[in-house]
Amino acid sequence: MTIGARVFKTGLAVAVALWAGEWLGLDSPLLAAITAIFTIQPSIYRSWMQVLDQLQSNVLGVAIALVAFWVLGSTPISVGLVCILVILLCLKLKIEDTIGLTLVAVVVVMEARSQGWPVALDRLAGLLLGISSAFLVNVAIVPPRHRGRFMRLVQEGQELLSRLLRTSVSNELKESVFREEQEKLESILKKLDEYYRMFAEERVWLRRSRIRRSKLLIVYKEMLLTLRRGESLVEAVEEQYWAVSSEASWNEAADRHIEALCGYHEQLLWKWEGKMKPGAASAAPSLEDGVLLTERITASAADAVTRSRLLVITSSMFAYEDRLRRLDRLIDHWQLRERGDDDETPTVPAREKRERERAKEGEGAAKG
Structure with missing residues (x-):
């Protein structure tokens, strides 16, 4: 059994995301690690496109989650309805690959918003940190050949x-x-x-x-x-x-x-x-x-x-x-x-x- 470059870079991206999250003082660096796993791609071009799609979908998902919290609150029914809406929007925008991580962002932000703005912003920062960590590792460490x-x-x-x-x-x-x-x-x-x-x-x-x-x-x-x-x-x-x-x-x-x-x-x-x-x-x-x-x-x-x-x-x-x-x-x-x-x-x-x-x-x- 051999360890390929992508396997190694996935593990390294998770480690970097966790370390950076702790260094920045995030309350939930684990979310950054989860995001890094979703963002690693087999080529630099696909990794860059994944970053753009993830940023677009996550910002959209977080915005919808915040609006939904103000209007509907954070009940299980409202969270489920927002997830359905986000899935439909991702399909409409042809960014189906980002649905999984976007739903994670929606759930954690709606759950955290009940605890105040600082917690919600902390979760959003963790998402962005994971995306950035995965992209930088993919570019800097053993670029795909x-x-x-x-x-x-x-x-x-x-x-x-x-x-x-x-x-x-x-x-x-x-x-x-x-x-x-x-x-x-x-x-x-x-x-x-x-x-x-x-x-x-x-x-x-x-x-x-x-x-x-x-x-x-x-x-x-x-x-x-x-x-x-x-x-x-x-x-x-x-x-x-x-x-x-x-x-x-x-x-x-x-x-x-x-x-x-x-x-x-x-x-x-x-x-x-x-x-x-x-x-x-x-x-x-x-x-x-x-x-x-x-x-x-x-x-x-x-x-x-x-x-x-x-x-x-x-x-x-x-x-x-x-x-x-x-x-x-x-x-x-x-x-x-x-x-x-x-x-x-x-x-x-x-x-x-x-x-x-x-x-x-x-x-x-x-x-x-």
Whole structure:
């Protein structure tokens, strides 16, 4: 069992909120600790948005609680009615995530208002202190780094996908193991979706950094879509292949093509990580292989149902291969940009060549 950064920061935020509450002399520092637990988020951007939403909802909730106390008092019925009103307002303002803490604020303020203004203000100060403590801890202590987590999950997902694809036709894995691996792959893809969204939400202020990150997001999105296409191929083989009886020659050709696609995917990640030798090209499968698979299906003596099912598998292979080739091009473009070889950031020799060409054009115009 490992202690993640968010687990550690939650505990630290609670400790900071309690310490700050005692240092400021609050009567209820425990409320600050409870607020800090609700405010910790997996990214700085979400933490900041949570702070804004919590401030908005808590100020609104406290204001409604004070007005309700003056009008209705602090009877159980009035507290319940105010809670219903606050829930409806939070839903109307689309800040559903803050409902829990806002209701806590309403209850403690209405209960404390009967004891006087100082107690009510003390409870409100505890709420604000907890929100501030959680945000500061999230920013200052081990800020979230989603890029490394994303790439580790991409690598893990590719290895799992490769194992599923390579055994889908040969049927070497037990059914229970295959199902377990499929569920694990789906779980990884859901985590990748979440990490991608959090990485995309991060704010970058410098224009050059924004451009660079936008292009990086395109590559990451393609990595995610490629894994999704591979998962679709696994599902197509599982649903269509075993429902019909196909020729042995087509089975062998399909198995070889899937093997080539898995190797291609693996090499693309090597290329991205800089593990391949300079000048080494990714082993993309031949375009003729897919054509031959289709021709074998159309030329076979199988019935129409069998041919249609095999064509579904072949089309899934084409879709997966198309994503791989697109990812290959995006990686090449990114690496060229990082080396300064693209049009936006030309290398020194390229700039000198352009300057010489402009100089020659100027001389020709002067002679004319």
